[in-house]
Amino acid sequence: MKKALKIFGFIIISIIVILIAGPFIFESQLKDLLKKTVNENLNARVEFSDVDLSFFRSFPQATLSIEDLSIINNQPFEGDTLAIGKEVILEMSVKELFKGSGEPKRIDELILNEAFINIKIDSLGNANYDIAKEDTSTTSEGNSGFSLDLKHYEVNNSRVKYLDEQAKIALDVKELNHSGTGDFSLEESKLETHSEALVSLDYDGVNYLDSHKLSLEALLGINLKTNKYTFLENQAMVNELPLVFDGFFQVEEDHNYMDLSFKTPSSDFKNFLAVIPGTYRKNIENVNTTGDFIVNGMIFGKADDLNIPKMDISITSNNASFKYPELPKAVQDINLDLKILNDTGIAEETYININQASFRIDEDRFTTSGKLSNITENMLVDLAVKGRVNLANLSKAYPFKMEQDLNGMLTADLSMNFDMNSIEKEQYQNVNSKGTANIKNFSYKSPEIPNEVKIANADLNFNQGNVRVPDLKLTTGKTDLQASGNLENLIGFLFTDQLLKGSFKVESNTFSVNDFMIAETKKETSGSKEQDVPVASGNKAIKIPSFLDVRLDFKAATVLYDNLTLKNATGVLLTENETAKLQNISTNIFNGSIGLNGLVSTKDETPFFEMVLDLNSLDIASSFNGLELMQGLAPIAKAIEGKLQSSVNLKGKLNNDLTPQLNSLVGNALAELLTAEINPAKAALLSKLDSQLDFINLKDIDLSKLKTQLKFKDGMVELSPFTFNFKGIKAQVSGSHSFDMAMNYDLLLDVPAKYLGSEVGGALGKLSGENIQEMMVALPIGITGNFQSPQIKLNMQQAVNNLTQKIVQQQKADLQQKGLKAINDILQGKRDPKEPFVKDSTATGTQTKKDSTGTKIPTKKDSINRSQQEQVQNAAKNILGGIMKNAAKKPDTTKKNN
Known part of the structure; x- marks a missing residue:
């Protein structure tokens, strides 16, 4: 018995020793095998930080762990990252480790953790995932490396980006968790899968999914001999919208073929609310709904370089309504009749019919209808909108995530017909739009602006591509505005990424710049309450909107800016390419007038400005106290009382709040004092100078008509020499x-x-x-x-x-x-x-005496x-x-x- 126990103990100890020592024996071999497999099969740079082999992690299986794996492309995607992964785990039978170096080692399980896979197809059709080296061997015998014989695979907490520049498709799958269990060693098998992710999808510049939560439980029938994949038991969730589907997908030699159908398993109108992205969706489980919402569709046919599958998808709802229990208003009479169709399999012949889309809140009804065709090429848009909406009721009927209040009545009755190429090429003669829109008693509040914005009335008249704004009345804080003008490309701005172009005439009795200054805020907690607290705005860059290409001809009786009051301000403001150009600006201030031409640009990382400034008969003391720039250019001006006339050319960099960086100023100025008296007590320099020169009284100096030139460079103000006379001095x-x-x-x-x-x-x-x-x-x-x-x-x-x-x-x-x-x-x-000629009793002639060395001997006359x-x-x-x-x-x- 003791002998048997000793033998058993020896066997156990031997097994433990083998399990401990085994990884050290095989790890180096597997590293070399992995590098060899990569180099022989992939045309890319593959790197990993470490390879670890363990017999304990999934005993009795051997587990190979590859850490920090990265795959970097070669040409034509040189330097692009195809894939990175924090950990790749391969599980295989222990016996695979004892195979010869020329035999492939079969992998039973593959796990990928925290990976990022970046798939790209460029405009020429090159794919960055096409990195497999061409197999030039005539037989499969003798191949070495790894082969897949999977029973299970997983992708955990990963991300997949797919960009096809040719097809104009951008797919971004975040927080991806996917697993599959089956037996790929069989010709016919079943694969049980689970998938969940946040999915965003853009097609041809249109966003169809925006971080929608998708999940899929699918049982697939797999026939590897015919490459046919059949959906047996399947249910998907789009946000909270359930879909069931069946059919199959088959891979042929020169095309793919599919025959899929799907529908909502129930007709509850909550299905519609569930499609709305989570950011805007609130507690739909508590919403009271009536009516139905049904999605029913088929996608069938072959897909190749010339064809797409045919499709017939309908989305309908009849006499539906919903009401959130915590809100006072309901959205009623909701009717939807939407179809997505393709009868031919030709991509550009896909079209969307909006037969009806309407709703009502209280007595306000809004409806739209139309058709979108040729959507993959030059999309044709034919839409009509009619109705009235009380904007205040929107937040009373739906829990918008908004920190501001909207009020006002929007009325619209218009139609538009255009093709996207004409919009993109700004060929607005091809745009047929007509009708009117109006907003009355509009008000807007937000923590980001100092005062409530109120629009008493705004009319919009649509005529082809032009939108006429005959009347706009706006007030906010101390500011009042009345404007009229044209928007040249409102449709282009709304449907594409074009700049908003237009021209307006603006008049104002009082325009306060501070009413439009945005104060930066930060969150602070006071007790249990979080609140916005203003902070210094110097760190927040003020940007001129990049989408504006607008001309404003303005006239303002009074302009308030900081502590300045400008009277009778007129001129032209042009905004384009994040640059504001000021033309022929004139205004009265400091008992004189100012003329200005120049620009301010925020398109570079550091904003900059250029200006030509004409100062005409300004009160010197007032302008010094009111203008920081004057204090830097001529500090002594605070002790001068009188009138100034000057022309200034300046350019330089700006701080984030658009105040000048004084050390960056470059330019010159020509200044003339029309009338001027000095008060030395107001300037330390003049006071000290006055005290040290007893023969001058600086108070009596008259500097009238004095002219001088200034130059600005490298943070210095250089004064060209100038002269003046004071009572003979x-x-x-x-x-x-x-x-x-x-x-x-x-x-x-x-x-x-x-x-x-x-x-x-x-x-x-x-x-x-x-x-x-x-x-x-x-x-x-x-x-x-x-x-x-x-x-x-x-x-x-x-x-x-x-x-x-x-x-x-x-x-x-x-x-x-x-x-x-x-x-x-x-x-x-x-x-x-x-x-x-001169009486000099010491004169002895003009001859100079010298000593024996030739040195001049001083005479009595020289001493004198x-x-x-x-x-x-x-x-x-x-x-x-x-x-x-x-x-x-x-x-x-x-x-x-x-």
């Missing part, structure tokens, strides 16, 4: 400042000596031999720092040098004049020729000249010192000037 200003208020300016003053007092004039007279009260003293002043904390530096040394040079030159000129007079006296006999030069310099310093004395006491320059 000539001033020149030049330099630049940045938009952060740092400055670097030069001020050069030419001050007449007579402003320095009789004592200074007497000193100059002694040096020059006569009174030179009219001599000018040049005083350079450097201005740095910033406008709030200026640094003023008087260049005294340069001023002394300039004044000294002037005095010396004046002395030379006086000597020359005396010499000429002496010569003239000698010629006339009035003077002894031996008498020197140097002494005189020093006296001139000292006098100059004294004069300039006098300028700066008594800064606290301003001289009366008026008296000095007399």
